[in-house]
Amino acid sequence: MHKVLFATSEAQPFAQTGGLGDVCGSLPHALAKLGCEVRLVMPAYSSIAPAADDNRSHTLQVQGREQPVTVVRRRLAPGLEVWFLDFPDYFAREGGLYGDAHGNDWPDNPHRFAFFCRAVAALAMGGAPDGWRPDVVHCHDWQTALVPALLAGVPERPALVFTIHNLAYQGLCSHTQFSTLGLPAYLWHQDRLEFHGQCSFIKGGIVYADVVTTVSPTYAEEITRPEYGCGLDGLLRTRTSSLIGILNGIDYALWNPETDPHLAVRYNLASLAEKAENKRALQQAFELPQERETLLLGMVSRLAEQKGVDLVLAALEALRGQPVQCVILGSGDPWLVASVGRVAEEESERIGARFGYDTALSHRVIAGADAFLMPSRFEPCGLSQLYSQRYGTIPIARRTGGLLDSVVDRHDDMEHATGFLFEEASGAALVTAIERAYNAYRQSAVWSRLQRNGMVLDFSWERSAHAYVAVYQRANAAARG
Numbered sequence: 001m002h003k004v005l006f007a008t009s010e011a012q013p014f015a016q017t018g019g020l021g022d023v024c025g026s027l028p029h030a031l032a033k034l035g036c037e038v039r040l041v042m043p044a045y046s047s048i049a050p051a052a053d054d055n056r057s058h059t060l061q062v063q064g065r066e067q068p069v070t071v072v073r074r075r076l077a078p079g080l081e082v083w084f085l086d087f088p089d090y091f092a093r094e095g096g097l098y099g100d101a102h103g104n105d106w107p108d109n110p111h112r113f114a115f116f117c118r119a120v121a122a123l124a125m126g127g128a129p130d131g132w133r134p135d136v137v138h139c140h141d142w143q144t145a146l147v148p149a150l151l152a153g154v155p156e157r158p159a160l161v162f163t164i165h166n167l168a169y170q171g172l173c174s175h176t177q178f179s180t181l182g183l184p185a186y187l188w189h190q191d192r193l194e195f196h197g198q199c200s201f202i203k204g205g206i207v208y209a210d211v212v213t214t215v216s217p218t219y220a221e222e223i224t225r226p227e228y229g230c231g232l233d234g235l236l237r238t239r240t241s242s243l244i245g246i247l248n249g250i251d252y253a254l255w256n257p258e259t260d261p262h263l264a265v266r267y268n269l270a271s272l273a274e275k276a277e278n279k280r281a282l283q284q285a286f287e288l289p290q291e292r293e294t295l296l297l298g299m300v301s302r303l304a305e306q307k308g309v310d311l312v313l314a315a316l317e318a319l320r321g322q323p324v325q326c327v328i329l330g331s332g333d334p335w336l337v338a339s340v341g342r343v344a345e346e347e348s349e350r351i352g353a354r355f356g357y358d359t360a361l362s363h364r365v366i367a368g369a370d371a372f373l374m375p376s377r378f379e380p381c382g383l384s385q386l387y388s389q390r391y392g393t394i395p396i397a398r399r400t401g402g403l404l405d406s407v408v409d410r411h412d413d414m415e416h417a418t419g420f421l422f423e424e425a426s427g428a429a430l431v432t433a434i435e436r437a438y439n440a441y442r443q444s445a446v447w448s449r450l451q452r453n454g455m456v457l458d459f460s461w462e463r464s465a466h467a468y469v470a471v472y473q474r475a476n477a478a479a480r481g
Contacts, residue, residue: 001035002472004028005134005158007120008042009113009143010097014082015045017097018302019248019383020165023215024140026251027468030461032079034469039132041120043091043112044072044084058129060085062119064182069119073129085119110173113201114181117146124151124158134158136472139209142171142202149187149204159475161468162205164214166380167223167230168306171201196231206235210478211471213244215381216402220245228378242478244471247405248381249461250390255363257391262363267392269455272448275367275392282368285361286327286352294323295438298369298393300362300384303332303340308375308398310336313343314427315375315434316351324434326373327352329365367391371437377425379403385419389454394440394447395419396433406459410440410450418454 010016012025028038059068070086085091090112099105106112124137124147138161139147148160173181178188178199187193193203206212214220220243222228224236236243253259257275258268264281267274276292283290301307309332316326328340328351337355344353354361366372372388374397381402385395389407397403399421410417420440422433440446 001037002136002469002476003037003132003134004031004039004472005120005124005128005137006031006038006040007117007137007144007147008040008140009116011040011042011082014042014048014084015097019381020141022250022383023165023248026249026461027465028080029077029251030249030465031468032077033462034465036079036469036472037132038080039083039123039128039134040076040080041071041083041085041123043097043116044086045097046088046092046094048084056129060119060122060127062115062122064115064118071123071129083123085116087115087119090115110171110177110181110199110201113143113171114146114183117144117150120144120147121150125154136161136475138163138468138472139205141165142169142200142205145171145201145203145205146183147205148208149183149193152208157479159211159472159479160209161211161213161471161475162209164202164205164212164223164380167202167214167228167232168378169202170195170230170232172198173201174198200232203232203235206232206239209242210475211242211244212236212239213246213468213471215245216247216405217245218404219378219380219401222378222401242474245405246464246467246471247402247459248383248386249464250383250386250459252390252460255387255390257367260363260367262360263367264364269452272392272451272455278364278368279370280368282327282364283325285364286354287348288325288327288352289349291323291325294325295434295441296368296370297324297326297373297396297434298365298371298388299326299328299330299373300365301328301330301332301374303330303336305333305336306377306379307332308377308425308430309340311375311425311427311430312373313339315430316343316347318427318431319434320347322438324438325350325352327354327365327369329354329358329361331355331357366393369393370441371396371420371434373430374398374403375422375425375430376400376403382406386459389418389457390459392451392455394437394450394454396430396437397421398425399423408453410436416453417450418457419450
């Protein structure tokens with residue numbers, strides 16, 4: 001089985017800002033259970049304070065640094081270790097992973113992650129502890145995208161796999177910054193890293209990886225089109241033969257209504273009626289009238305235009321006076337936070353909002369809502385619609401990316417339907433979808449069928465991990481070729 005150096009800028013439970021952290025915290029465990037030897041490497045942020053098992057640490061010489069860097073090693077499970085790259089100048093700082101406490105990106109992010117990529121490349125080519133050598137390096141998003149560019153021409157290199165989690169975040173910097181990163185000058189070329197006069201980190205992964213993956217089959221196709229390709233659709237069309245979409249999974253040890261410690265009442269397929277107690281508890285928590293007949297919508301999201309938060313606000317305005325409530329949990333763009341807060345204050349009888357990141361409350365929203373809103377303008381995969389189906393909460397989502405791959409619309413397939421999809425990114429289209437959902441909600445047999453169809457689906461990481469093992473085999477064949 002494969003030896004995988006799994007490089008990421010974040011992974012739960014150590015450090016996380018979003019779905020990338022969920023994926024990179026769960027997939028390595030699933031790969032290890034299939035027999036892979038996985039070494040997860042990530043920066044040692046100040047919030048982590050890494051401690052090695054049995055004082056197991058290692059020094060690594062990184063190009064461009066006179067002093068070696070410490071790699072702190074910790075066993076996580078059989079076949080799985082995490083290696084924290086301990087370099088305080090770049091990673092042990094107050095604020096977020098990528099920016100300060102006010103949401104501003106760190107100006108030296110290009111240097112921070114170019115350094116991290118160099119360290120990963122050094123680990124891949126003989127710098128790892130105990131002589132361990134990977135046969136695959138699996139990189140994720142722009143923060144690790146220079147690794148394939150640094151290793152592509154190296155003799156006896158491992159296979160290179162690059163996963164795009166969100167193409168909209170490309171790791172751009174100016175030519176002036178590029179010239180200070182110490183990268184080979186030949187990389188500044190329109191067929192390599194240069195992108196409309198800037199340096200694009202993510203191009204390094206797309207151009208140089210043996211196989212490029214993304215997090216759903218539909219998104220893999222969408223990003224080869226101008227409307228979703230973020231200016232890289234032409235490049236991605238040249239890589240379609242080695243561009244693969246694999247739907248993300250979820251960790252059923254964490255997301256299981258039968259065992260979830262955060263719920264007011266736990267339940268399963270046999271006790272689905274107990275879900276109503278979670279609805280009442282959620283209404284109470286958000287100070288909404290505890291009305292069983294009212295359709296309770298939930299949304300847990302980054303508050304950004306991509307996620308269609310403005311569409312939700314428009315739909316709620318249009319549905320004023322209808323038997324619909326909504327609870328929203330998230331943080332993000334200040335103007336959307338302010339807009340959601342204002343609407344929740346003005347219509348406190350039917351709309352509730354909480355701002356920030358709250359793991360326990362997110363579980364309660366997903367379990368307590370009747371339906372879950374995901375009206376994203378684009379969505380590479382999405383995880384919340386996977387969680388919600390597991391909890392018998394019906395997704396209402398746009399037909400895009402991983403949402404289309406994981407939600408079956410009632411009009412498309414009555415027998416296997418799990419939710420409601422809509423096409424146009426507009427408040428009016430969302431209203432129509434919510435009205436369709438409410439009509440189904442009033443028919444208990446129909447609604448129960450939708451719930452049960454979703455709860456029995458297999459969105460486990462084991463399914464996804466098998467697909468990645470096949471990708472590693474393909475990448476190894478391409479690297480040898």
